[in-house]
Amino acid sequence: MSYHHMPDPNDPQAWTRYVEDFRQSAHSSVDWIAEYLGSIRDCPVVPTMHPGELVDTLPAHAPEQGESFDSILNDFRSQILPAVTQWNHPGFMAYFGTSGSTPGILAEMLIAAMNTNGLHWKTSPAVVELEQVAMGWLREWLGLPPEFFGIIYDTASTSTMHALICAREFAQPETRVEGYRGNLVVYTSEQAHSSVEKGAMAVGIGQKNVRKVPTDSQFRMQADALRTLIETDLRNGLQPCCIVATIGTTSSTSVDPVAECAQLADEFGLWLHVDCAYAGPCALLPECAEYFKGIERAHSVVTNPHKWLMTPMDLSAFYTRKPEILRQALSLVPEYLRASEDPRAVHLMDYGVPLGHRFRGLKLWFILRYFGREGVMQFLRRHNQLAREFSGWVDADERFERVAPVPFSVVCFRLRGGDQRNKLLLDTVNASGRIFLSHTALNGQYVIRIAIGNIATGLADVELAWKLILDAAEELLKKQC
Numbered sequence: 001m002s003y004h005h006m007p008d009p010n011d012p013q014a015w016t017r018y019v020e021d022f023r024q025s026a027h028s029s030v031d032w033i034a035e036y037l038g039s040i041r042d043c044p045v046v047p048t049m050h051p052g053e054l055v056d057t058l059p060a061h062a063p064e065q066g067e068s069f070d071s072i073l074n075d076f077r078s079q080i081l082p083a084v085t086q087w088n089h090p091g092f093m094a095y096f097g098t099s100g101s102t103p104g105i106l107a108e109m110l111i112a113a114m115n116t117n118g119l120h121w122k123t124s125p126a127v128v129e130l131e132q133v134a135m136g137w138l139r140e141w142l143g144l145p146p147e148f149f150g151i152i153y154d155t156a157s158t159s160t161m162h163a164l165i166c167a168r169e170f171a172q173p174e175t176r177v178e179g180y181r182g183n184l185v186v187y188t189s190e191q192a193h194s195s196v197e198k199g200a201m202a203v204g205i206g207q208k209n210v211r212k213v214p215t216d217s218q219f220r221m222q223a224d225a226l227r228t229l230i231e232t233d234l235r236n237g238l239q240p241c242c243i244v245a246t247i248g249t250t251s252s253t254s255v256d257p258v259a260e261c262a263q264l265a266d267e268f269g270l271w272l273h274v275d276c277a278y279a280g281p282c283a284l285l286p287e288c289a290e291y292f293k294g295i296e297r298a299h300s301v302v303t304n305p306h307k308w309l310m311t312p313m314d315l316s317a318f319y320t321r322k323p324e325i326l327r328q329a330l331s332l333v334p335e336y337l338r339a340s341e342d343p344r345a346v347h348l349m350d351y352g353v354p355l356g357h358r359f360r361g362l363k364l365w366f367i368l369r370y371f372g373r374e375g376v377m378q379f380l381r382r383h384n385q386l387a388r389e390f391s392g393w394v395d396a397d398e399r400f401e402r403v404a405p406v407p408f409s410v411v412c413f414r415l416r417g418g419d420q421r422n423k424l425l426l427d428t429v430n431a432s433g434r435i436f437l438s439h440t441a442l443n444g445q446y447v448i449r450i451a452i453g454n455i456a457t458g459l460a461d462v463e464l465a466w467k468l469i470l471d472a473a474e475e476l477l478k479k480q481c
């Protein structure tokens with residue numbers, strides 16, 4: 001049987017068949033999703049395959065004739081799924097444990113169904129206005145004042161690149177027309193995410209003009225070292241333009257002294273960007289308030305709901321108190337995009353590099369409504385509590401050492417001894433397929449990270465991780481590795 005799915009617009013019955021075909025397959029897809037989420041523990045966290053394996057099993061050419069949903073979905077289950085790393089798995093504790101959620105899944109389905117594009121107000125008022133509403137709600141949760149304007153981008157790397165565009169505009173507004181004339185310097189800690197350096201590469205500032213400020217014994221940016229670097233650059237005729245402080249660095253989740261950075265930014269007239277891509281949602285928790293001190297003084301802030309706010313990839317929330325700078329840097333309106341000048345008609349295309357704008361605001365709105373502030377707080381506290389629990393087990397076992405404080409839900413630790421032993425330990429645990437941990441380097445040593453952040457992760461999962469670690473460690477110590 002051959003399939004002819006391309007509906008003929010002249011045949012209303014063909015359209016009906018096309019839609020009914022969707023209805024049936026959508027029901028079975030939703031049933032599959034529910035099964036999958038219900039039995040996620042049965043999947044291995046990380047696929048066992050070699051690079052190129054999936055490519056080699058799939059046809060080299062697209063089909064001539066359309067195929068049925070049934071056959072596509074079958075191949076999805078039998079060929080694609082086994083090659084998926086299961087970020088939804090409660091044993092996924094590598095990098096940052098992240099989480100989707102059911103309201104996020106449903107919102108994504110509706111977003112795709114409408115396929116609307118909010119590049120400017122008229123092209124989809126709902127995209128523009130709901131994004132302002134949901135981002136306003138999240139802004140309050142982050143403790144940012146109402147003058148902060150929020151826009152959703154794809155990732156924190158994109159958000160931070162836009163912060164650097166703002167910083168460049170703030171310092172050298174002629175760049176937009178004349179091109180970049182050089183000399184700008186960006187300051188961030190040696191523990192900052194690579195996206196800061198990459199952003200500087202992308203906007204023309206250049207890697208060698210990103211100063212990596214030294215950190216203290218707890219991996220926090222040293223404000224006095226920051227001041228010295230700024231003063232030295234000024235003396236050398238350079239133009240400091242931006243400080244990027246991090247709340248929850250990627251390696252160890254350390255927290256830079258944001259209030260001190262804000263002080264220096266004010267004193268020297270610099271842009272202050274705060275990267276809390278991972279830890280941002282914890283601003284909701286009174287017990288974490290000390291880490292967020294000074295965030296309200298930033299010029300821009302990024303947090304990623306797709307990390308620790310139950311949002312399926314992708315959704316990065318960018319806020320700035322100076323949206324006019326972002327606009328000044330990037331607004332460019334050709335005649336065919338000229339739109340309403342009503343001040344309440346926000347045109348998202350004026351506030352970023354992309355023109356098209358996905359309806360991600362709907363996803364955020366679904367999630368914030370479905371869980372509510374209390375649900376989100378419970379979710380975050382559970383993870384922070386599990387991390388503290390795990391950290392206690394590490395501290396109580398003298399064969400191990402903890403390498404960094406645990407302000408949030410990540411524990412950095414190592415088996416005492418050399419790096420090789422820790423690499424073997426990590427490989428052994430990950431080979432179980434039940435838990436997935438990752439590593440970093442701190443103080444020049446190989447360090448294992450356990451990152452808790454999935455909605456399905458409970459005490460039993462963290463206990464299992466610890467048991468697998470202990471079993472592997474005992475084997476290694478027996479073999480004197």
Ligand SMILES: *Cc1c(COP(=O)(O)O)cnc(C)c1O
Nearest residue numbers: 155156157193195250275277278
């Ligand atoms: C994960 C992370 C990023 C990068 O996030 P993407 O959305 O993948 O670009 C940036 N900064 C910090 C602190 C992060 O934890």
